Amino acid sequence: MTVQPTVPSGTTPAWCDRCGEATGDGPHDACARARELEPPRYCAWCRRRMKVQVVPTGWTAVCVEHGEVRA
């Protein structure tokens, strides 16, 4: 998985990219497990809903502010 180029290195994301809740607000283990079979839906840096395109062999997710993640 690539990380958005605009994100400063060394920072940790504030938001869960699956459910959009704060990463500090309790465990997101179930989200992490679900993410093995789902692309992200929220930008981990700003909580915006991303534009996500799934194709047979991968996916891309785009935040207007923070750019593209893909796998």
Added chain:
Amino acid sequence: MPEILDQARARVLGDGVGLDEAGVLAVLTLPDEHLPAALQLAHEVRMRWCGPEVEVEGIVSLKTGGCPEDCHFCSQSGLFTSPVRSVWLDIPSLVEAAKQTAATGATEFCIVAAVRGPDARLMKQMREGVAAIRAEVDIQVAASLGMLTQEQVDELVDMGVHRYNHNLETCRSYFPNVVTTHTWEERWETLRMVRDSGMEVCCGGILGLGETVEQRAEFAAQLAELDPHEVPLNFLNPRPGTPLGDRPVVEGKDALRAIAAFRLAMPRTLLRYAGGREITLGDLGTRDGLLGGVNAVIVGNYLTTLGRPASDDLALLEDLKMPVKALSATL
């Protein structure tokens, strides 16, 4: 051996005549200890009436999200608080997706749009997209664009779309609990037009929407009456924000019972593993289903969720000595 399996051996395996609704219900309610025998019989039926080949397909979403319909399982409805946003795939990316699908050995590529039915923009995108794929990629193109008018059916035939998917999703008696923005009968009408056009009919549904086991049997019987070329069988993958987001997933053994029962209801159809198998059945269950009546798979990712890598499924097919159906055999 339970009586229903003896009857099925004579009627379905011997004569190629599917079980009726009562017979399907009897299979769906078999005790666990008879499940292996039911799967074994379903496998024999599939081998006898369909052969060992497995049809491999990839699917892609041409237009995702923002659908005006309210199918309660669907993360692409614009009426729920699902996090799925509306997005269109451009034609070069569509062609690339078809190429990647063909590279797995798949012979089918299904283009899907989250719509009630196509508008002029979508039909134009389809016309360009299908032409571009047919010019560059050796693969059969199927489509799933919701409810159609007769003109749209004719247009798709003209484009060279050889198969049309339109799922009834669930049985007629349960459908109003799942969808309120259109009727089961409207879906049936599209299927009728597709059938009459000469396109292959692909019609299945989703198990685990809250239907009873009797309604599951009703659904199998209604599909058998339609007699589709292909039946994609999905298991609910509860999606956040949808009305069915908190439903439990179908239990693995119930999913396998359904696979055997649907095969015994439709001995000659392509019975395809579609969405939700990873969650309901895992790797082992995928194998059990392929040895229990399933003879087609969707490989790679789904429309909004991800699947197993295509290579895992292809390795499994090789292990099971089930050849991937070749393009020449389908043309």
